[in-house]
Amino acid sequence: MTAIVCMATYNGARWIQDQIDSVVAQTDQDWQLLISDDGxxxxxxxxxxxxxxxDSRVRVLSPRQAPAGVIGNFEYLLGEAAKMTSDFVALCDQDDLWDRDKIAAQRDQLKTAIASCSDPELINEQGEPLxxxxxDQLKAPDQPDADALLAxxxxxxxxxxxRPDVLDLALPFPPGLQNHDWWLALCALCKGPLLCDQQALVQYRQHDANMVGAYRPLRQLRQLPRLVLRQRQVLLSQLDAVRSLEARLIERDCEVPVVLLDYLSEVGADSLRERMSALAVGRFAAPHAALRALRLVASIRGFR
Known part of the structure; x- marks a missing residue:
């Protein structure tokens, strides 16, 4: 069956044709491309x-009637994908490049896994490898599990x-969600294994307009107050999202993974000492030292 590719766009004219061309050039041609533009x-x-x-496989959705933003735009796309029959649903940025075998590789991986991701190769604005x-830059594990994802x-x-059945648990997104990829992966891990392919199936373009990019120490040091505020928003949204996920699993008579309950207890603790211990040296401590420090500072005031 068809792979549904969901592409969210906003002022991407500079690179978007290259990305679409890389989808069109896939060795596995059984796909449909859904695109939602955000104004x-x-x-x-x-x-x-x-x-x-x-190309009849490319469909541009009607403008959504909601506030602008990439999270809401992907939620809209995934809601449309959920109405269609497909083997799997893939997310797509507007400014990257896909390896010709990406769809074929992920179709094969999803025969045994509920979700699939990969470690992207970084390229510059001109598409040259960095x-x-x-x-590697994030010091992330080769195969993330729920513990690693919550850290x-x-x-x-x-x-x-x-796989499409992940959307039954993941949609609608919890209010205030800050990272839709994190949420989708966490929902997937509640239903089955997530496989991270060590091949670089995506070339991830780095430029000043990236919503999220590779770690850039000097640039991020200048933006320290904003980054601390951002991490506080992320932590707050993750706690709310985990609470929402717990409720959804209970509603569906599914087992709630113990790690979710531990995260709420430890990271959401009233005690500053317990909270900071969980984020500094516990199982929910980020492996990237700079991010770990940001999360510690962001957690000082508590999350009530």
Whole structure:
């Protein structure tokens, strides 16, 4: 059956044709590309409509009636994908490049796993390799489990593919969600294994407009107050999301993984000492030292 590729766009005219071309060039041609634009003003939508007119597998969705934002845009796309019959659903950014075998590789991986991701190769604005992998930069484990994911998001959305039944648990997104890829991966891990392919199936373009990019120490040092605030928002949203996931699992008569309850107890603890211990040296301590420090500072005021 068909693979549904969900691409969220916003002012991506500079690179989006290359990304679409890399989907069109897949060795596995059984796919449909759903695209939702979030109010672009740079000609992106005209380019998308031209692509759709030339290939019946490319479909540009009607504008959504909701506040702008990448999280809501992907939620809208996944809601449309959930109405379709497919083997799996893959997320796609507007400015990356896919390996020709990405769909074929993930179709094979999802025969035994509930979700699949990979470690993307970093490229510059011109598409030239930087000689680095993103998960190496993040000090992430080769095969993330729920413990690792709750400590640090190591599933890169633009590489993620999931079986359609994950969407029954994941949609709608919890209010205030900050990382949709983290949420989808966590929901998937409640239903089965997640496989992280060590091949670089995606070339992840680095530029100043990245929503999320590789770690850049000097740039991030200058933005320290904003980064601490961002990590506080992430931690708050993750606690709320885990509570929501617990409720959804109970509602569906599914077992709640103990790690979710431990996360709520330890990271959501009223005690500053317990909370900081969990984030500094416990199972929920981020492996990347800079991120671990940010999370510790962000947690000082508590989450009530």
């Amino acid at each position: 672009s003003t740079d000609g992106t939508l005209d380019l998308l409509r031209t692509c759709a007119a030339g 000689g680095k992998r993103l998960l 640090q998001n190591s599933v890169v959305g633009c590489t993620l593919a999931i």
